Amino acid sequence: MKTVLIWGRGDPGYSRNRIVVRLFTELGWQVRFFxxxxxxxxxxxSLWTRPERPDLxxxxxxxxxxxxxxSFWARKWQVPLVVDPFISSFAKAVLERKKYPTGSSAAEKLRQREAALLERADLVFADTRCHADFFVQQLGVRPEKTSVLPVGAEEELFYPMEWPEDQESIDILFYGxxxxxxxxxxxxxxxALCRDLPARWTILGDGxxxxxxxxxxAGLANVSFEPWIPYAELPKRMARAHILLGIFGDxxxxxxxxxxxxxxxxAISRPVITxxxxxxxxxxxxxxxxxxxxAGDHQGLAATVRRWLQNPHQLCERGxxxxxxxxxxxSQERLRSILARSLDRVVLHD
Incomplete structure (x- = not known):
């Protein structure tokens, strides 16, 4: 049995990390943590505790x-180093939060630091091809060192749910x-453009x-806010919705x-607009x-909801x-296959 050592102060409860651990386990790997x-x-x-050598x-x-x-131990042990950054720290600080102006010396220093870190990896995972392309084009990661592993869903929690009993008022849910x-x-x-429709728009979360x-x-009777709920309770709340919303930012x-x-x-078989x-x-x-x-098209979003609600009985089949x-x-089966093929590029087999 091969062993993967998951290294660092990552959140073991975060969905991406839990899915990765599960995929490794299903592929027959022993998972350890440092x-x-x-x-x-x-x-x-690590020099004090001396973790046991893994295969990855x-x-x-x-x-x-x-x-x-x-990377120090990967070189010392001569084992592959795989990095799953998920997002770029440079993109987050400079392009999203505008902490440093694009092209400034501070922004360039941050970009070079991240590029140097990713260069140490034998394989860099991304959740989408767009992210992989960003790592290549902006951070200098060699294309052959990238692989795309979609996020997926934790299928023990998110599985096909029964259609809501309430068919009179359509529940449109965003959570985040x-x-x-x-x-x-x-x-x-x-x-605001759909106040005449028999639909309630629920925004769940905080931030x-x-x-x-x-x-x-304020003043929109068809919009309500709900406080954040424990993650394990989220699927049941989602199941009460007829339409679920993704993201619309630009x-x-x-x-x-x-x-x-x-x-x-x-995964829970609900219609999605994003x-x-x-x-x-x-x-x-x-x-x-x-x-x-x-992106940012509220009229397009309203038009889609209006069109779908012309035939609300079709929402279940769309789901x-x-x-x-x-x-x-x-699916987990699909992701497991992707991970296995990707690891074959860097892991030596006995």
Whole structure:
């Protein structure tokens, strides 16, 4: 049995990380963890504790600061180093949050630092081809060192759910952490155009943008907010909805991702409306089962909802077809096959 050592201070409860652990286990790998008390002191901690040599080191998502110590041991043990950054720290700080001006010395320093870290990896995973292309074009990762592993959904939680009993009032649900890339203001604007429809728009979650969104939705009787709920309870709440919403933001990051909520909504067999982007190319891009609208297009979102509600009895069948799309492109079986083929490129077999 081969062993993968998951290295760093990644969140073991984060969906992407849990799915990766499950995939490795299903492929027959033993999964071990090394979690330093500090990423900055990770090398010192590892020299003190001396982890047992694995067959592969995996640095999970968002853990750029752990790549340095992981690469030291990968070279020492002569085992592959695989990095799953999920997002670019440079893109997040400079292109999304505008912490540093594009082209500034601070931005370039951050870009070069990330590029140097990813260069140490034998294989760099991305969740979409758009993200992989960004790593290649902006961070200098060699194309042959990239592989795309979609996020998928935790199928023990997100599986086909019974259609809601309430057929009179359509429940349109968005859930998330209220990030700019979500484009929730577009959802509220669309709801304002649909006040004549027998539909309620529910926004579930929390985040820094909440107060502004509450103000924007003031006076809209068809929009309600619900507080965040435990992750394990989320599928049941989703199952009460007739239509689930993805993201609608026009940020660069929004154009590169397929959000968790899209995979999860497809997995429970609900109709999904979300923004178009090249992130879906090669998988479900253009599929008629999905309600596609342009980024930030509240009129397009409202028009899609209005069109779907002309024949509400067809929503259930649309949901079933959406689940079939999920099984074709994003099922655990599909992801397991992708991971196995990718690892074959760097792992030596006895």
């Amino acid at each position: 979690r330093p008390f500090s990423s900055q002191l990770g090398l010192l901690h 080191i995996w640095v999970p998502c968002f853990r750029h600061d752990d790549i340095g110590s992981a 952490s209220f990030l700019r890339l979500h484009g929730i203001e577009t959802i509220i604007q669309a709801a 820094d943008l909440r107060s502004g969104l509450l103000q924007q939705a 940020t660069p990051q929004a154009a590169r991702v397929i959000p968790n909520k899209v995979f999860q909504s497809m 923004r178009t982007s090249a992130a879906y190319d090669g998988t479900i891009g253009g599929a008629e089962e999905i309600g596609w609208v342009e 079933h077809r959406t689940r079939q799309l999920y099984e074709t492109y994003f």
